[in-house]
Amino acid sequence: MAVPRSRISKSKKRSRSAHSALKPKGVSTCSNCQKTKRPHTICPYCGFYAKRAVISQKSAE
Template sequence: MAVPKKKTSKSKRDMRRAHDSLTPPGVSTCPQCNEPKQPHRVCPNCGFYKGKEILSGED
């Protein structure tokens, strides 16, 4: 079984983990109701996508 010969320093350990952080999702505004929404998705507030009503209001 492979065992490390030397202790990994905090610097090397943290450099390896530098790319593990999470990025927040992108946010754009809906052109119909000006509410925040994720890009390329139907607006959860008004139900429009690309100027067309996808979800009806009686849900």
């Protein structure tokens, strides 16, 4: 079994963790209502996906 040769210092651990920050999630626009949405998902505002209605919205405002 591998055993660490020496203790990792706070500085060494933190400087390694400097690269592990989370990146912001990707954003795309809806082809129907032009609002921002997550890519490869049905639009939560108008229910469109791939330029056609997948979910019919009950409350049309």
